[in-house]
Amino acid sequence: MNSPHFGCRGHLLFFAVVSICTTLVWTKLDSLQKSLLEVRIPTAKVGDQSEPGDGPGGQDFPTPIGAPNHRLSGRVAIVPEWEPVGYVALALPRARILDGPYMKLMGDLAQTCLELPDVRLLVLVEERGVQARSTFDALVRSRSMASDRIDFLEVKELDSVWLRDFGPIFTRRDKESQIIVNDVLYRDIRLGLDQAMLFGNAPTLRPSDDLVPMYFATFLNLPFIRHDFAMNGGDMYANGEGQLFTSEETIHLNSGDRESLDREFRDCLGIQAAGVHYLRPLPGPTVKHLDMFFKLVDDRTCLLGDYRATESLEEVAVLQRAAQIAMDHNAQLLESLGMRVVRVPMPDIHRLSKWEYYGRVLTTAERDEFVVQLAKTAEIPPEEQIAKLEVESVYCYRSCVNGLFLQSKGNGGGNSHRMAVVPSYPSVESSDFHSQVDSAYRVAYGADLEVRFVNAEALAHSNGSLRCVVATVPQAALQSPRNREVRSR
Numbered sequence: 001m002n003s004p005h006f007g008c009r010g011h012l013l014f015f016a017v018v019s020i021c022t023t024l025v026w027t028k029l030d031s032l033q034k035s036l037l038e039v040r041i042p043t044a045k046v047g048d049q050s051e052p053g054d055g056p057g058g059q060d061f062p063t064p065i066g067a068p069n070h071r072l073s074g075r076v077a078i079v080p081e082w083e084p085v086g087y088v089a090l091a092l093p094r095a096r097i098l099d100g101p102y103m104k105l106m107g108d109l110a111q112t113c114l115e116l117p118d119v120r121l122l123v124l125v126e127e128r129g130v131q132a133r134s135t136f137d138a139l140v141r142s143r144s145m146a147s148d149r150i151d152f153l154e155v156k157e158l159d160s161v162w163l164r165d166f167g168p169i170f171t172r173r174d175k176e177s178q179i180i181v182n183d184v185l186y187r188d189i190r191l192g193l194d195q196a197m198l199f200g201n202a203p204t205l206r207p208s209d210d211l212v213p214m215y216f217a218t219f220l221n222l223p224f225i226r227h228d229f230a231m232n233g234g235d236m237y238a239n240g241e242g243q244l245f246t247s248e249e250t251i252h253l254n255s256g257d258r259e260s261l262d263r264e265f266r267d268c269l270g271i272q273a274a275g276v277h278y279l280r281p282l283p284g285p286t287v288k289h290l291d292m293f294f295k296l297v298d299d300r301t302c303l304l305g306d307y308r309a310t311e312s313l314e315e316v317a318v319l320q321r322a323a324q325i326a327m328d329h330n331a332q333l334l335e336s337l338g339m340r341v342v343r344v345p346m347p348d349i350h351r352l353s354k355w356e357y358y359g360r361v362l363t364t365a366e367r368d369e370f371v372v373q374l375a376k377t378a379e380i381p382p383e384e385q386i387a388k389l390e391v392e393s394v395y396c397y398r399s400c401v402n403g404l405f406l407q408s409k410g411n412g413g414g415n416s417h418r419m420a421v422v423p424s425y426p427s428v429e430s431s432d433f434h435s436q437v438d439s440a441y442r443v444a445y446g447a448d449l450e451v452r453f454v455n456a457e458a459l460a461h462s463n464g465s466l467r468c469v470v471a472t473v474p475q476a477a478l479q480s481p482r483n484r485e486v487r488s489r
Helices: 004-038 100-113 130-142 193-199 212-220 249-253 258-269 314-336 354-361 364-378 382-391 431-445
Strands: 076-078 085-091 120-126 150-155 169-173 178-185 224-230 236-238 244-247 276-279 294-298 301-306 340-345 350-353 393-396 404-407 418-424 450-455 470-474
Touching: 076 258, 085 100, 085 404, 100 130, 100 418, 100 450, 120 130, 120 212, 150 212, 178 212, 212 224, 212 470, 224 258, 236 294, 244 249, 249 258, 258 276, 276 314, 301 314, 301 431, 314 340, 314 350, 314 393, 340 431, 350 354, 350 382, 354 364, 354 382, 354 393, 364 382, 404 470, 418 431, 431 450
Parallel strands: 085 120, 120 150, 178 224, 244 276, 301 340, 418 450
Antiparallel strands: 076 169, 085 470, 169 178, 236 244, 294 301, 350 393, 404 418
């Protein structure tokens, strides 16, 4: 058996067997890969002749990520934000608990919302975020908040704080007034390479955030539908009667195919034909979301940002004029639709260097470490990287319309209480400016509106404000026929 002749034949036989097995394995893997690539999340369409839960064979059909995807029947409509609110939800990633300004903002926002007696707070924490939970508990105790109206929702991971963008969209089906949790694809196309490195994600992908609506559906015990078109929650308002307002940015998120996007809105969210209205977004290097310059007050009234001429630096003045032109165009479009447009003054656009910007969003040690990472990626010395950051610009667009409107049910059928939680920026606002914003809200909502200002400077340099970091759960979702009594977490 140890002869050279036999050894050679043995080796040939061994390699032949290995080759055949390898071919079979790769063939199987290739077939599996093709099957996975062909998987497409089924989109439920309005008007399917079946009840929710009646998928093929009378069963819910699973999405690739395993969540039941319900079919629709009857008429559906997006629940408008001016309906009574059951929960105000906030996201608290582990990475933000050492961010003092952000935690102060969370405390201010939570305390303000809990002033409405029938509003609850839902705080999203990561399953490994024990310290985040305890930090928020300490914040609640230090401010003597109503802890019996605060629940925690534990999720696997959180990529960011922008809960409005990746949170659920609530629709109502006429039959039995069933509330449904809708999930659309979440992408963020704003991040450059340096910001992607900073936040630890690829520029367009935040996979953990994209799963969050399923957690809401489970917590609230509501039907869940995942759709296969992209939209950020900050880029939409709906009036509950088949009209949807969004920005032109949503068209870009869906490959520029407006016709197909309109059809998805109609089939999946109950939007009327010709009921989608696309507004011009803010110009320049900033978030393009609608809620940075527009707020739908009711089905006939809206707030719209008003940018004014400025004597600032030339490049800022150019952006300011472009923003004014875009908003004036939007005002004409909205008025042509029969809307009453109330203009809200907006603070001047502010320029700062990227070096200053990272000094605001990071500690000194974190900024030094981040610069080393950037320099290593660019294959240049850290000193040269700092010099580049000192001349590269970031622009801060502070929004006075990116706030919350909260309405309570009213006790015993009495009058409801209405509150607007409005972003403020004390470092750049005069008392006269503050009064103008207050007046605009009261013109739009009525003199009986309670206006509460919350300092939103902690979010301003990240292209966001108050509405961006919350999701509101309608009170109707807690009373929906499918919903069970929500237990305290």
